[in-house]
Amino acid sequence: MSGFHKDVTLKEDQPTQLLFSKHQQFLLAYAKNQNSYEYVMSEWLRASGVYWCLTALKLLNCDELKEDDIEEFVMSCYSPETGGFGASPKHDPHILYTLSSVQILALIDRLDVLDRDKVISFVMDLQQPDGSFYGDEWGEVDTRFTFCAFATLSLLGSLNSCNVTTAVGFILRCRNFDGAFGCVPGSESHAGQVFCCVGALSIANKLDKLDCDQLGWWLSERQLPSGGLNGRPEKLPDVCYSWWVLASLKIIGRAHWLDKDKLVKFILASQDDETGGFADRPGDMVDPFHTLFGLAGLSLLGDNQLAKVNPVLCLPQSLVDSLGLKLEVSTVTS
Amino acid sequence: MSDSDETPYSERPDWKDITPIPLPCGDVVQIMYSDRFKDVYSYMAAIMQKKEYSLRAFELTTDAIDLNAANYTVWHYRREILRNMNISLDQEVEFADAVIKDQPKNYQVWHHRRCLIEMTGDPSKELDLTATTLGKDAKNYHAWDHRQWVVSQYNLWEGELEFVEKLLQEDLRNNSAWNHRYFVVTNTTGWDKEVIERELEYTRAYINKAPNNESPWNYATGMIKGNGHSMVDFKSFVEMCEDLYSRQIRSPFGLKVLAEIREEREDYEKAIDIYMVLKETPTVRDRYWDYKVQCIRELMTC
Numbered sequence: 001m002s003g004f005h006k007d008v009t010l011k012e013d014q015p016t017q018l019l020f021s022k023h024q025q026f027l028l029a030y031a032k033n034q035n036s037y038e039y040v041m042s043e044w045l046r047a048s049g050v051y052w053c054l055t056a057l058k059l060l061n062c063d064e065l066k067e068d069d070i071e072e073f074v075m076s077c078y079s080p081e082t083g084g085f086g087a088s089p090k091h092d093p094h095i096l097y098t099l100s101s102v103q104i105l106a107l108i109d110r111l112d113v114l115d116r117d118k119v120i121s122f123v124m125d126l127q128q129p130d131g132s133f134y135g136d137e138w139g140e141v142d143t144r145f146t147f148c149a150f151a152t153l154s155l156l157g158s159l160n161s162c163n164v165t166t167a168v169g170f171i172l173r174c175r176n177f178d179g180a181f182g183c184v185p186g187s188e189s190h191a192g193q194v195f196c197c198v199g200a201l202s203i204a205n206k207l208d209k210l211d212c213d214q215l216g217w218w219l220s221e222r223q224l225p226s227g228g229l230n231g232r233p234e235k236l237p238d239v240c241y242s243w244w245v246l247a248s249l250k251i252i253g254r255a256h257w258l259d260k261d262k263l264v265k266f267i268l269a270s271q272d273d274e275t276g277g278f279a280d281r282p283g284d285m286v287d288p289f290h291t292l293f294g295l296a297g298l299s300l301l302g303d304n305q306l307a308k309v310n311p312v313l314c315l316p317q318s319l320v321d322s323l324g325l326k327l328e329v330s331t332v333t334s
Numbered sequence: 335m336s337d338s339d340e341t342p343y344s345e346r347p348d349w350k351d352i353t354p355i356p357l358p359c360g361d362v363v364q365i366m367y368s369d370r371f372k373d374v375y376s377y378m379a380a381i382m383q384k385k386e387y388s389l390r391a392f393e394l395t396t397d398a399i400d401l402n403a404a405n406y407t408v409w410h411y412r413r414e415i416l417r418n419m420n421i422s423l424d425q426e427v428e429f430a431d432a433v434i435k436d437q438p439k440n441y442q443v444w445h446h447r448r449c450l451i452e453m454t455g456d457p458s459k460e461l462d463l464t465a466t467t468l469g470k471d472a473k474n475y476h477a478w479d480h481r482q483w484v485v486s487q488y489n490l491w492e493g494e495l496e497f498v499e500k501l502l503q504e505d506l507r508n509n510s511a512w513n514h515r516y517f518v519v520t521n522t523t524g525w526d527k528e529v530i531e532r533e534l535e536y537t538r539a540y541i542n543k544a545p546n547n548e549s550p551w552n553y554a555t556g557m558i559k560g561n562g563h564s565m566v567d568f569k570s571f572v573e574m575c576e577d578l579y580s581r582q583i584r585s586p587f588g589l590k591v592l593a594e595i596r597e598e599r600e601d602y603e604k605a606i607d608i609y610m611v612l613k614e615t616p617t618v619r620d621r622y623w624d625y626k627v628q629c630i631r632e633l634m635t636c
Contacts, residue, residue, distance in 0.1 A: 040371070044405045090379065091407040138410060140445050177516050177556025186486075186520070187479050188513040216622075221548060223618045233509040233548040235473070257625065259618035 006236050007224040014269035014282050018298065020305055022276030023291060024062045027053050030277075030288055031065060038287070046088040047077055047097040051104050052292040058107060058316050059295045059306045067108040074101045075113065083115065083122030084136070094136045095126055099148040102155050106319060111155070120161050123149050131166030132184075142183040143174050147196035150203040151313055154325060164204050171197045172209060179214035191222055191231040195244040202251050202312045202328045212330060216254035219245050227262025228281065238280045239270045239290045242297030247311040250300055253330030264301055267294050342369070343377040348390065355379035371401050382411055387418040396429070403433055409442045413449060423454050431463065438467050444476040448483065460484040465497070472501055473510045482517055494518040506540050512549040516556065525561040533557055534571050545578055545585035555591060565591065566598045579608075586612060586619060593626065602634045 031053050033039060042049055050073065054065060076089040077097065084093025085101035098119065105111050126134045126149065133145040146167055153159045173185045174197060180189030181197040194215070201207050222229040222245045228237025229245045242263065249255040269282040270290070277286030278294030296314055299306040308317040312327040320327065343349045354376035374397045381391045395412040398405060416426060427450055433443040451457055464481035467474055485491060495518055501511040515533075523529050534557070540550045558565055566572060575592045578585065593608035609623045609630075 041402055041404070044402065044407070086407065090382070092410050094406070138413070138445065138449065140448075176513065177560045178552040179556075182513075183475075183479065184483075186482050186513075186517040188475065188510050190475065218552075220619065220622055225618065227618065232473075233552075234507040257619075257622045259620070262618055 006230075006234055007226050008228065008237060008281055010226055010265065010269050010282060015271040015273050016265070016268055018268060018303060018305060019271050019273060019276055020060060022271075022273070023278075023295065024057065024060050024064075024276070026272075026276030026286065027057050027060075027288065027291065028062075028064055043088045044091065045097075047074070047085060047100040047104070048087070049288055050074070051100040051107075052288040054104060054107050055315060056288065056292040056295050058319075059292075059299055059309060061307055067110070070104060070108055071110050071113065074104050077101060080115075080118070083118035083120070092136060093122065095123065095133065095145050095148045095152070096135065098122060099152045102152050103313070103315060106155055106315065106323065114156070116156050116158070120153060120156055120158050123152050124161050127162050127167065129166070131163065131168070131170035133167070143171060143181060143193050143196045143200070144183065146171055147200045150200045154203045154327075155313070155323065157323075159203060168201065168204055168206050168209065171200055178218050179211055180218045189218065189232060191219070191229070191241050191244040191248070194219065195248045198248045198251050199312045205328045207252065207328050207330055210252060212252040212254060216249060216252055216257055219249050220254070220257040223258050223263065226266055227259060227264075228266035229258075229263065236281065237266065239267055239278050239297070240280065240293040242267050243293035243300075243314065246297050246300050247314070250311040251329050253332045255300070256332065260301055264298065264303075267297055267301075270294060340370075342373040343394070344373055349377065352377060352380050352384070355383065374398055374401055378408060382407070387415045389419070389421075391415055392419070392421060399433065403437050403440050404442060406442050409446050413446065416453070423450060426450055427454070427459065434463065434467060438471060438474055439476065441476065444480055448480065451484070457484045457488040457490065461490060461493075461497075468501065472505060472508050475510070478510050478514060482514065485518075486521060491518060491522050502540065506544055507547050507549060509549045512553045516553060519557075525557060527563075530557055530561065530563070531568070531570075534568055538570070538574050541574065541578075541588070545583050545588050548587055551585075551587035551591060555594075564598050565595045584611070584615075586617070590626075597630060597633075602630050605630055 050070065054070065057065060074085070077085045077087065077091065078101070079086065079093040082093045084095070085098045086093050087097045102119065105114060126136070126145070128134065128141070132141045133149045134141060135145050149162060150159060150167070153161055171181070174181045174183070174193070176182060176189045178189050181193045182188050182190060183193050198210070201209060222231070222241060224230060224237050226237060229241035230237050231241050231244065246255060246258065249258065267278070270278050270280070272279065272286045275286060278290045279286045280290050295306060296309045299309040300311060309315070310317045310320040310327065311329065313320060344354065356376050357372055374394065378394055378398045381394060392412065392415045395408050395415070398408045415421070416423070430443055430447045430450060433440065434447065437443065451460060460480065461484065464477045467477040485494060495515065498511045498515045498518070501508055519525065519529060519533065534554055537550045537554045540547070554571065555565065558568060572595055575588055575595060578588045579592055589608050589612050593605045596605035596608065606627050609627045612623050613620060
């Protein structure tokens with residue numbers, strides 16, 4: 001469209017097909033190679049790392065990870081005094097890793113090992129009078145934590161344990177002049193935060209609070225000539241936005257405003273044909289985070305080799321259905 | 335950044351009383367952590383289990399952070415020590431400076447900084463800190479977030495519009511700076527019609543410099559519609575859009591706005607004309623233009 005955008009240029013020699021079995025190998029090897037530098041350094045987000053790997057493998061229809069080991073790991077991150085989960089054993093509980101842990105247990109069908117009431121109380125106690133949620137006792141506020149709270153409570157069948165009205169009020173105060181959302185009132189619109197806000201509103205059945213045309217326009221403006229999506233104006237495209245942006249558009253019924261073929265091409269080009277896995281953009285180093293969101297994006301775009309993914313919780317749709325969760329998704333506008 | 339004493343904790347006589355807790359092993363394979371990492375973190379684990387709040391524990395957290403500044407539990411523990419002991423917060427602010435300088439996108443250090451300022455009640459260094467960080471990366475989300483918090487918490491609004499202007503002079507496509515401007519106006523003068531006119535005039539200069547730049551268009555339409563007005567209420571803004579069009583400037587943002595202005599006037603056919611112009615050059619945006627045309631056609635049949 002114009003030469004002024006920050007963007008990347010796709011190259012002829014980049015992958016054009018989904019490297020299905022390579023990704024399985026990459027994820028399984030990552031989970032097992034617990035001595036790599038990256039693995040050690042990522043201890044502080046390990047619970048999320050396990051969620052990314054496990055969900056990605058499920059989307060690849062692969063069930064090779066041992067569920068007992070996974071359950072053991074997750075429960076070793078549990079803090080019985082608080083009801084929350086940390087990123088790794090002996091790490092302080094935090095709402096981010098509480099969500100990841102509950103998602104993991106849902107994926108391996110072991111939600112029944114939880115003291116549900118205790119976990120619910122951990123989440124409830126983090127809500128503030130203004131409706132926002134702290135991440136933990138240290139008081140950081142961010143709309144990401146609202147999403148984590150709603151998603152956790154929803155998976156435990158108990159959304160109304162928190163004050164949904166004030167929580168929604170807080171989300172709406174984080175809406176900016178461009179129709180998109182930031183992390184706290186006034187902070188810059190960012191696609192990751194948009195996903196969290198839209199996802200939370202979906203869980204609360206409050207999508208009617210959105211101006212879906214205005215937000216849909218902002219989201220579709222994330223697509224660059226290369227086909228990739230960025231997170232805010234004048235930033236480079238990144239495969240993870242194939243999730244944050246695309247899932248948001250899916251929830252508000254406007255995913256078809258994107259050029260699907262170009263987006264698919266960008267995502268596929270970001271694969272590493274030697275190691276498997278996806279990177280943030282073509283040619284960069286791969287990691288499980290971008291692998292999950294690349295695969296989830298492709299699933300949302302209709303790739304039939306992959307299991308269908310739920311756009312609100314980023315879990316297999318079959319799992320969401322089996323839990324009986326009804327998450328609001330706008331019907332497609334023409 | 336950390337103490338220059340690199341003697342392993344396992345060899346320090348003043349740590350003899352502590353039994354380190356070895357790091358968890360993966361499977362049966364040999365651990366390849368660096369020796370320093372193993373040493374520091376095994377002592378860190380032992381100290382945290384013991385819940386020892388002391389100067390030596392504090393210095394240990396410095397080493398632990400040096401090795402992995404994303405370890406949020408170590409930062410928490412460091413703050414617990416600060417709460418429990420009489421350690422100079424001024425020095426701690428300097429420590430945070432150094433980590434921010436080294437790792438400006440690290441969540442934990444920015445949160446730590448905020449906690450420190452809440453403890454000291456002294457925001458006098460924060461505008462400089464964020465300005466320096468933004469000087470290296472003008473879109474650093476953490477720096478902007480911290481600046482917005484400091485400015486609103488301590489009422490430091492004066493000079494913020496000038497700060498934005500400086501950044502826009504350097505890069506008029508800096509969306510973060512446009513967002514900050516909106517934030518400052520919202521929290522100072524608010525958005526009465528006079529302010530909107532002033533800001534539209536300000537925005538006009540930047541639109542004319544780079545009509546293909548998304549941010550000022552969002553800023554302009556956001557301030558108009560977000561405050562309950564229509565674009566047709568602002569004559570000079572409408573004239574600018576018409577003028578760009580007549581000069582054959584085909585910015586998709588400008589054209590979209592012009593189409594919406596025509597729609598506000600109920601000039602539906604003329605609005606559709608604009609979308610047709612946009613569709614002349616196939617882009618990733620085509621489905622959206624089709625949708626807008628369809629919406630207008632539906633209005634026309636009402």
